Amino acid sequence: MTPADMDFPARSRAALAQPTLQRSLQGMRRMMPALRSAALAGLPDHAALRERARESRDHALEHLGHYLLEYERRVVAAGGVVHWARTAAEANDIVAGLCERAGARRVIKSKSMVTEEIRLNEALEARGLGVTETDLGEYIIQLRGERPSHILAPALHLGLAEIGATFERHHRRERRAPLTEAGEMLVEARAELRAVFQAADVGITGANFLVAETGAAVLVTNEGNADLVAALPAMHIVVTGIEKVVATLDDLGVLLRLLARSAIGESLSSYTTLVHGPRRAGDAAGPREFHVVLVDNGRSALLGTSRQEILRCIRCSACLNHCPVYTAIGGHAYGSVYSGPMGAVLTPAFEGLARTVDLPAASTLCGRCEEVCPVAIPLPRLLREWREDALRGGLTRPAERRALRLWQWLATHPVWYRFALGAVVRALRLMSVPAPGGGRRLRHLPWFGQGWFAVRDLPAPQGRTFQAQWRSREP
Amino acid sequence: MNTARTAMLAVIGRHGAPPAPAAPPVMSTEIVWAERARLFTAQATAGAATVVTVPTGAGVGPAIADYLDGARLGAEVHLSAPTRAVAGLALEPRLSCRAGPVPADGATLVSGCLAAVAAEGVVVLASGATHAAQAAFLAATHIVVVEAGQLLESLEALWQRLRALPAPLPRQISLVCGPSRTADLGVPSRLGAHGPLRVHVILVGGRPAAR
Structure with missing residues (x-):
């Protein structure tokens, strides 16, 4: 059974049983929140900067048509061409058409979630083009025929042993010893990809931002691969979502300060x-043709709705890195290109709620995602909206609906509520066991509790309900 | 009141003459530059670049030669985006300067830049007639020479400088804050993923002669 055939619970169970993935996620839980906090603490006024970032994204979205036209005007003035694609199929046709017109055979790419979303690689390969990903993580998963498990670290689910074995299988070279050391792997991948860079006919990148003021497509990487993809081939194509535009360089500066x-x-x-556009007359080098494909693919349908705020997203992945659900199961369990809280909001909009109804449910609504979002997207509210839609549309499981009805009845009958809750609290207290660090914890429960306690435990209730304690408080 | 005014001005007297026209006092450019250089160095070093300062353009050649000697990188360098201090390197006896595109991996590139931003620790490279964008990514070692007037305070100052350029802006403008690196092979990040393994910045300034 492949992940595509499984449902969300099955994929999650599979993810929980993968030791390499679990090690990576554990590392992420341990490191990423501390790294982010330390970096933001170095800013003089993080809260004000975040507010300014939110405003600049909202402003661009409120005037999206204006800024896209402004961006297009600048690109055309610099000698480039802007294409507009309503759907994934239109975008893929445009890119494939440009490659074919250029007589291209070899395409190189830098990491782009939009091209994952529209499945551009498959579309180009179906037309006989060779496509090579150049971001190291994307390159590794491309060799393995896998999908990204994190929007920034696509090979997060793999350990060095798996990466080494992948290189040994795909890189033709004489070996005296197995490939086990990360430094050697990097040298090998660098050499392999250098040859691919030099031979490519077309380079395809995404864009982190588009700047209407100057017509810039902004590429942000740590590896520098996007720069080579943009510089070396004779044609550079940018494929990106319409929501990426910002008004001015000053807006860009605000967002750059928060992104990394x-x-x-x-x-x-x-x-x-x-x-900015293709090479200029007199330039030492650079592509002779420059194209931008602006992809809608469901984005414009969110404009003017309560879900427009998700379009502020700058794909930083902070919400994934801080999510107790994402950091337990990783990206593949979501079964979609975008994972974590932002993915659970975006995917139902792109693919329909009927197919993705489990994603908005895969959240504890703890609110960390909203707290860490650099553009203050109210992710818990947006997740709840999808849940309400699912309930109204009859898309939830019958057992879930029955449980919610029972809860509703209890919550509106205070006497029964107090009685039931008091009984449950006492029962849970009886079933708890002493914990090594002091206090008591729940380790097992019968019936439906078994699934929950298979992979986690809970602190035991103190013995009395909140309401009981409130009534007996000192005046 | 008029009596008091007259009495006081009679005492103040000769201090009441208007001043001769003169420029208002400004912060010394050396102090401003030194503060920016300190911030730049802290930020760029955090991004795994190395930074040295030299007082005048004449110090650039020896500084590069010393760096290459220390890192055992040979004496051969390729020049790109030649600002005044970079162009002058052709006369440096300890360096062997090459023109033309950066060849195979392992080469050392010495380039000028469009600007540098102290608050972010980045150097800003712009493609054009004398600089191919890929040069800074194909080289294994990139040495960037920042002249005194190019060291800006913030990204906002950089945007102002870009706005002052004729439209359209250069094809590829890169803000570089250190060597190429990747975290795709686990933690810690490894340097030299696609681009340079080493980025070394030489800040020229601090003395009026640099202007």
Whole structure:
């Protein structure tokens, strides 16, 4: 059974049983929140900067048509061409058409979630083009025929042993010893990809931002691969979502200050590159053709709705890195290109709620995602909206609906509520066991509790309900 | 009141003459530069770049030669985006300067830049007639020379500088804050993923002669 055939609970169970993935996620839980906090603490006024970032994204979205036209005007003035694609199929046709017209055979790419979303690689390969991903993580999963498990670290689910074995299988070279050391793997991948870079006919990148003021497509990487993809081939194509546009360079500066700090806990990524059109007359080098494909694919349908706020997202992945659900099961369990809280909000909008009804449910609504979001997207509210839609649309499981009806009845009958809750609290207290660090914890429960306690435990109730304690408080 | 005014001005007297026209006092450029250089160095070093300062353009050649000697990288360098201090390197006896595109991996590139931003610790490279964007990514070692007037305080100052350029802006403008690196092979990050393994910045300034 492949992940695509499984449902969300089955994929989650599979993820919980993968030791390599679990080790990576454990590392993420331990490191990423501390790195992000330390990086943001270096800013003089993080709260004000975040508010300014939210405003600049909202402003661009409120005037999206204006800024996209402004961006297009600048790109055309610099000698580039802007294409508009309503759907994934239209976008893929445009890119494939450009490659075919250029007589291209070899395409190189830098990491782009939009091209994952529209499945551009499959579309190009179906037309006989060779496509090579150049971001190291994307390259590794491309060799393995897998999908990204994190929007920034696509090979997060793999350990060094698996990566070494993958390189041994795909890189033709004489070996005296197995490939086990990360430094050697990097040298090998660098050499393999250098040859691919030099031979490519077309380079495809995404864009982290588009700047209407100057017509810039902004590429942010630590590896520098996007810069080579943009510089070396004779044609550069940018494929990106319509929501990526910002009004001015000043807006860009605000968002750049937050992006890398939120994403990886550093003040800026190694490379931030602004691309304006093709090479100029007299330039030493650079592509002769420059194209931008603006992809809608469900985005414009969110404009003017209560879900428009998700379009502020700058794909920093802070919400994934801080999510108790994502950091337990990783990205593949979500079964979609975008995972974690932002993915659970975005995917139902793109793929329909009927197919993705489990994703908004895969959240404890603890609120950390909203707290750490650099553009203050109210992710818990948006997740709850999808849940309400699912309930209204009859998409939830019958057992879930029955449980909610029972809860509703209890919650509206205070006497029964107090009686039932008091009984449950006492029963849970009786079933708890002393914990090594002091206090008591619940380790097992019969019936439906078995699934919950298979992979976690809970602190035991103190013995009395909140209401009982409130009534007996000192005046 | 008028009596008091007259009496006081009679005492103040000769201090009441208007001043001769003169420029208002400004912060010395050396102090401003030194503060920016300190901030730049802290930020760029955090991004795994190395930074040295030299007082005038004449110090750039020896500084590069010393760096290459220390890292055992040979004496051969390729020049790109030649600002005044970079162009002057052709006369440095301890360096062997090459023109033309950066060849195979392992090369050392010495380039000028469009600007550097102290608050972020980045150097800013712009493609054009004398600089191919890929040069800074194909080289294994990139040495960037930042002249005194190019060291800006913030990203906002950089945007102002870009706005002052004729439209359209250069094809590829890169803000570089250190060597190429990747975390895709686990933690800690490894340097030299696609681009340079080493980024070394030489800040020229601090003395009026640099202007």
